[in-house]
Amino acid sequence: MNTLSSLTRQIEQLRIRYSAQWRRGLLAKVLTKSLAEAAGSTSPKSTHKSLSRFLPSVSSNQPAVYQKRSIVSQSQNYRAHTPISLVLAVVCLTGSIGHRFYNKPKLDVGTKAPYTIVAPTAAKVEDSKTTEENRKAARIGSVPILKIDNAVNQQIYNDLRRAIEQGNELRRMAGVVPFTETSSLSAETQLYLRQAREADWRSVLAALKDQKDPKDSKKPSSNPLPPNARKPLEESLEALRRLARQDPYSGVIKQIRPPLNVAGQQAIAELQAYRQTASDESFSTLLETITQARRRYMMAVAALSEPSVTGLANRYDAELFAMSEADWQKMLVGIYQAAERLLAQGISPGLPDGILKHAVSIQVRTAVPAEAESLSTDILLAVLRPNLIRDAERTRLRAEQAASEVEPVIVTIDRGEVIVNAGQQISQPDFVLLDYFGKSQREPNWVGLISLGGLVAGAVGVLWVVERRFHPGLRRRDHILVLLLTLSTPLLVALQVPHTSLPAIGLLLGSFYGSAVGTTVVALLGWVLPVGLEIDGIHLIASAAGGLIGGLIAGRLRSREELALLGGAVGLTQGAVYLVLTLMASASVGSIWYTVVGAAALQSLAGLAWSIVALGLSPYLEHVFDLVTPIRLAELASPNRPLLKRLASEAPGTFQHTLFVATLAEAAAKTLGCNVELVRTGTLYHDIGKMHDPLGFIENQMGGPNKHDIIDDPWKSAEIIKKHVIEGLVMARKCRLPTAIKAFIPEHQGTMLIAYFYHQAQQLAAQDPSLTVREEDFRYDGPIPQSRETGIVMLADSCEAALRSLKDATPEEALNMVNKILRARWQDNQLEDSGLTREEMPKIAEIFVQVWLQFNHKRIAYPKAVLAAK
Numbered sequence: 001m002n003t004l005s006s007l008t009r010q011i012e013q014l015r016i017r018y019s020a021q022w023r024r025g026l027l028a029k030v031l032t033k034s035l036a037e038a039a040g041s042t043s044p045k046s047t048h049k050s051l052s053r054f055l056p057s058v059s060s061n062q063p064a065v066y067q068k069r070s071i072v073s074q075s076q077n078y079r080a081h082t083p084i085s086l087v088l089a090v091v092c093l094t095g096s097i098g099h100r101f102y103n104k105p106k107l108d109v110g111t112k113a114p115y116t117i118v119a120p121t122a123a124k125v126e127d128s129k130t131t132e133e134n135r136k137a138a139r140i141g142s143v144p145i146l147k148i149d150n151a152v153n154q155q156i157y158n159d160l161r162r163a164i165e166q167g168n169e170l171r172r173m174a175g176v177v178p179f180t181e182t183s184s185l186s187a188e189t190q191l192y193l194r195q196a197r198e199a200d201w202r203s204v205l206a207a208l209k210d211q212k213d214p215k216d217s218k219k220p221s222s223n224p225l226p227p228n229a230r231k232p233l234e235e236s237l238e239a240l241r242r243l244a245r246q247d248p249y250s251g252v253i254k255q256i257r258p259p260l261n262v263a264g265q266q267a268i269a270e271l272q273a274y275r276q277t278a279s280d281e282s283f284s285t286l287l288e289t290i291t292q293a294r295r296r297y298m299m300a301v302a303a304l305s306e307p308s309v310t311g312l313a314n315r316y317d318a319e320l321f322a323m324s325e326a327d328w329q330k331m332l333v334g335i336y337q338a339a340e341r342l343l344a345q346g347i348s349p350g351l352p353d354g355i356l357k358h359a360v361s362i363q364v365r366t367a368v369p370a371e372a373e374s375l376s377t378d379i380l381l382a383v384l385r386p387n388l389i390r391d392a393e394r395t396r397l398r399a400e401q402a403a404s405e406v407e408p409v410i411v412t413i414d415r416g417e418v419i420v421n422a423g424q425q426i427s428q429p430d431f432v433l434l435d436y437f438g439k440s441q442r443e444p445n446w447v448g449l450i451s452l453g454g455l456v457a458g459a460v461g462v463l464w465v466v467e468r469r470f471h472p473g474l475r476r477r478d479h480i481l482v483l484l485l486t487l488s489t490p491l492l493v494a495l496q497v498p499h500t501s502l503p504a505i506g507l508l509l510g511s512f513y514g515s516a517v518g519t520t521v522v523a524l525l526g527w528v529l530p531v532g533l534e535i536d537g538i539h540l541i542a543s544a545a546g547g548l549i550g551g552l553i554a555g556r557l558r559s560r561e562e563l564a565l566l567g568g569a570v571g572l573t574q575g576a577v578y579l580v581l582t583l584m585a586s587a588s589v590g591s592i593w594y595t596v597v598g599a600a601a602l603q604s605l606a607g608l609a610w611s612i613v614a615l616g617l618s619p620y621l622e623h624v625f626d627l628v629t630p631i632r633l634a635e636l637a638s639p640n641r642p643l644l645k646r647l648a649s650e651a652p653g654t655f656q657h658t659l660f661v662a663t664l665a666e667a668a669a670k671t672l673g674c675n676v677e678l679v680r681t682g683t684l685y686h687d688i689g690k691m692h693d694p695l696g697f698i699e700n701q702m703g704g705p706n707k708h709d710i711i712d713d714p715w716k717s718a719e720i721i722k723k724h725v726i727e728g729l730v731m732a733r734k735c736r737l738p739t740a741i742k743a744f745i746p747e748h749q750g751t752m753l754i755a756y757f758y759h760q761a762q763q764l765a766a767q768d769p770s771l772t773v774r775e776e777d778f779r780y781d782g783p784i785p786q787s788r789e790t791g792i793v794m795l796a797d798s799c800e801a802a803l804r805s806l807k808d809a810t811p812e813e814a815l816n817m818v819n820k821i822l823r824a825r826w827q828d829n830q831l832e833d834s835g836l837t838r839e840e841m842p843k844i845a846e847i848f849v850q851v852w853l854q855f856n857h858k859r860i861a862y863p864k865a866v867l868a869a870k
Helices: 002-024 027-039 044-051 071-075 083-097 128-141 150-174 187-195 198-210 227-245 262-277 280-303 325-345 353-365 370-383 392-404 428-436 446-470 476-494 502-513 515-532 537-554 560-585 593-624 630-636 642-650 652-672 676-685 688-692 707-711 714-734 755-767 788-805 811-827 840-855 864-869
Strands: 123-126 146-148 388-390 410-413 418-420
Touching (some): 083 446, 083 476, 123 428, 128 392, 128 428, 150 370, 187 262, 187 280, 262 280, 325 370, 353 370, 410 428, 476 502, 476 515, 502 560, 537 560, 537 593, 560 593, 642 688, 652 676, 652 788, 676 788, 707 714, 788 811, 788 840, 811 840
Antiparallel strands (some): 123 410, 146 388
16 A cells, blocks of 8 residues: 555656656656656556556657646647637537528428429328417417405505595584574575685675664764774784785685675675674674684685695685585495495506596495585595406416417318419418428528538637637637537527526636626527527527626626526526517517516526526536636635645644735736736645645744754755645645646746755765765756746745745845845746746835735834733
């Protein structure tokens, strides 16, 4: 078992040395010799057979570009498009989409028959297409079943009760008639005097003033009123003038009768008669009573214009106040009876106001007094509203019943009867018969297939341009994934699955490769699919809308929870678009729009279901196709990951070193426009191999004895240091880390020299000439950084220990030291394949120093007394 473990580690070390040794032309000798020694075999043939299991085959004439690729890059596929892959993609897509061109009838509906075709035998053939269209129309056109909404009824009764209470309050405000004894003034006269216009009332008072009192002949005829009655009369006149000038009352009272009509003359006569028989004090009291009654009446009429008076806001006449109490109570009973009958019959939505008013008038005609019909109608119209709602389940059953009752459309023909004459346009019944007898001339439509292939090639070209612009460098496996997801939609349509997978495609591709790629694929599929497949246009547009929303937003999300919430938005978008397009497509559906709400709800559920499928598939696709999405990177960077928890507990010094390096690298990556999430996660795992021997690294020794002082062998110490790269890759493979994360483990060290032990070995060689010091024994196996992200981590890792060692240094001193380290890495050719430029080195140095200053800020020195108190 120990031999097998040792062999595995040795092979892993050979894999790391692969690219570096290949450049030196020593690959074959080193690999064969080392593996043979580790396995204890001297057979070159068996050695080569074992080696082929772990390393890809190579030849001596491979290009230099391939020779420089790192071990991480070699484990991936080529990134460049090849003509064969593009042709294969176009052929696969054309073949899956172009179903209608494989067996397309030459004599189709709308074409002209080249010759006369007769029926060879008698036949009765069902026109399934027309039958299905008729059944669909029956479902949509089915009259919905309605039911009474008790909650609406209760609200109507509450509103009616409030309207009646307001009427009672207004009547109490206006006062009752008669307001004085009918022996003094008749009820009709009291009613007239209370609601008469101010001009009429002043005319009455003027007539009384000009009339001489027969009981007092000594008084001048110009002043017939007694002295004690003159003052109340003048106050009444002044109060009436003041009320007339106030805005709330002006223009409110309607003219009911002409001034000084019969009722007015009757009022004057009765007042004069009462004055002749009553005392001056009684007459003055009567005038004051009339004035108060008029004031209350005008205040009540003014209150009718208040907007809070439900059902009475537009009534400015005196009908409400002229009604006797008995008639008022009878009217209330009749209103409730009419409301009950109307609500029991039901008021449907969209009922014209004229029809509802006519129905209310008929109901109140026999239930209330004649003089209260108009007021009762207005009150009911103010509170009534539609109380019928759609019974969804019974409506669905009726629609299905209506569809099932549609008889199949059968096309019959006798033997020898002409199906279609030469030059005649073929109709749907004609085509049914032609297809039944095999005379529709079905054959592959090569012109259509070639045209579709050109269209698909153009779509692939558009996607290639978008990829180069927004997400360059996709691997071959990425192209395979995009192709497989794209092929899923036409295959599902061909299998007659009721809902397309466009929402799932938008979510997955948007999450994996960004919004541009996701929305482009969905849009191109929505454009190409109708060309080669029979698919409902409204359904396709609704699915594409959901896919576009998913693809547009998925690339910005950073957690599975956010992706799940996006799935709900995708479903709502798909259902809403389907509902709107269905209503727009058919004028007849618009009047019964609720008949398609059920279908729209199913579309929403379908969009949500595809989102759930995408959410469930995404982790598996990420592992199978070795993807590093922002969501997966965020999950891998969680401190609760088992590998990171082990690193924090087994090698705490290395873990703290990792956190500081991550802070430095993140800041530089953000400034240089690199993938910050990838840098953060890759840095957290770049030194996990140190867990194999934590005490072999000084940051974990915690002031204890140095293990390398006990070993006292720089070659063995260098092997221990270098071994953390090998062990780190083994751990990463066991934990199934993505290749992009594993790249940080060897590339952050590159082929750097382990300088301390190299110089120690040189000192020993100077004392013992028999010792040979080779530089490659003290260099890491590489490869050097192959991306800007791993290059930044190399620089941050190199500067971390130096920055930590600075205590009282100035920012200028720290910057000089960092620049010296970066210059050394550049001169050692460690960054030649990373993509970082020499001009970016000063920027990176400044960023590292800024982060160091934030960590190395000064603190206030507490007085000793304060420290003692703590």
